[in-house]
Amino acid sequence: MKLKTKFYLICIFLCEFFSINAENIFEKADSLYNIKNYQFAAIEYERIYFENFENDSVKYNACLKKAETLMLMNDFSKARICIDRVSLAQLPDKFKPIFAYQSAFYAFLNDNINEAESKIYIAKHIASKDTSLLLYIYFLESNIKSHVGKYNESKESILQLIEIKHFKQNTSDSLKSIVNNYFKKKNTPNIKSEKIARAWSTFLPGSGQLYAGAFWNGVFSGGLQFSSLAGAAYLFYKQYYITGFSMGLGLFQAFYFGGIRNASRLVIKNNQKKQIIFNQKINNLTTYILNYPN
């Protein structure tokens, strides 16, 4: 949620690029927006979009403002519908970059990260000459790339962001060194392989959990499996063959296969945890760079 709040500010800021000379048309909707009556403001922006279908400038501005209003209502999916109903190919050239960016932005907010990744790629190419928009595109791109685990590309985007901010040489150098430090191998999430965890658990019970970084979980899982085997052996020794076979080995096979599944789940869970922490760090870093005075 904290992450998304930061993105709000960027979106609001972006809509100001397209202030137009049709204030009387937007007067009612804007005043509703200003008093935070977002539900009715959204309806009024939609009315403007509907009634000015021939006027591209008014129509697309209404669309952008409505998406922003819906986002402030936490209705990301509707905000996305609002932006994505407009085909990029049909848009006038001046609106293409902002719509491409917003489309990626709302895909990201709706947790469609892969789609956001492809859309931000398009936005970057469309807005190649629009430096002010490129700032936000690199900002979003670095966050998206970090989410999909492409840390080198995320780092490249942040370095690009620093480049186009045109900082003084020493500021730029110090920011770049901070970024390089963030992306050193020891600081990026050490993503563990689910396959390796399963393989460890297959051959040595409990070791998959240890590989995933869950020590006590591994000890417990291994302990259960060894004790069920020991129980089976004891029952065989005491000549309770059927009981030994069905209880001891039955329990062992349940713990054994459960242990493999558990190791794989733990790897996924721990990877996600590490990624969330790192993504938050990247978000803080990019926000800091974006707001850093030139």
Place this chain on the structure above:
Amino acid sequence: MKRFLLFLIFLPTYIFSQDIDSLNIIANKKDSITNKEFAFVNHLIYSKFHDEALIELNTNSILLNNTDSSNYLKGWTLYMIKDLDNSTLSLLKVNKNHSTYYKSRFFASYNQVYLGKYSFADSLLNSISFGNNENLPLLSLYNFEKAGISLLNQDFENFNSHYSKIDTSYYFLENEAKRMPLLALKIQNNRRKSRVLAGAMSAIIPGLGKIYAGKTKEGIASFMHVSVLGLITYDLYRKDKKINVFNALSAIVFGVFYGGNIYGSISCVDRVYNEKKHEIENQILFDLHIPLRIFFN
């Protein structure tokens, strides 16, 4: 003087005609505003902003004055967001003379079918006033919906009576109408198996009752569980040849699982029957919906 008299004679006529013109202009303007508002609500619905459409319909005074159209649009929006009871209430408020009357009634009825209130849905169809309307496709659709509801009620006599009145050559119900007799046959063939027999079979061989009910894999799994527990009890008793805590506990666990398996087999009969019934009902519901959407599109 003559001209003045003529002027006096035609003056009221002129003034009256001017009044009518201005009234017509006002009325036309009002109509155009109303149409624009309804077009906007339609646009909201088409754009999938259903919440906004509902707010507009509930707060815009121009729309509220046009009760039929606004009730229809409200009902339609609620139908789109699957608030089916409220959708029915709104759709039923549409008057007979309104252009969306038939659509409203048919969809109000379908909403109730979907909610499982078949008799209410049927009574809603019965309440449709066709008057002198000899719209044959509409009458076919009416009989199709009635036949479907009869099928859901397992009233085969009524089903046959309505089904015979359907003209299956209409494009909007061609496939669904042809499928309906097959579904009727499936319902008739879906008979509940004997609970007593299933229980008795599971008492003799654990899991056999479930296999009889139609759940083979469940039956095999039950057989494995219960027989393994039985074998463990035997194994624990075999060596000592006397009752102790372990074999007594094992016997209790075995007994619980054995009894549970018999009960499970009895309830499995009902479960299998209901699953099949539910599957057929879903197909009927789906088939009742498609022609409505095509016909009133």
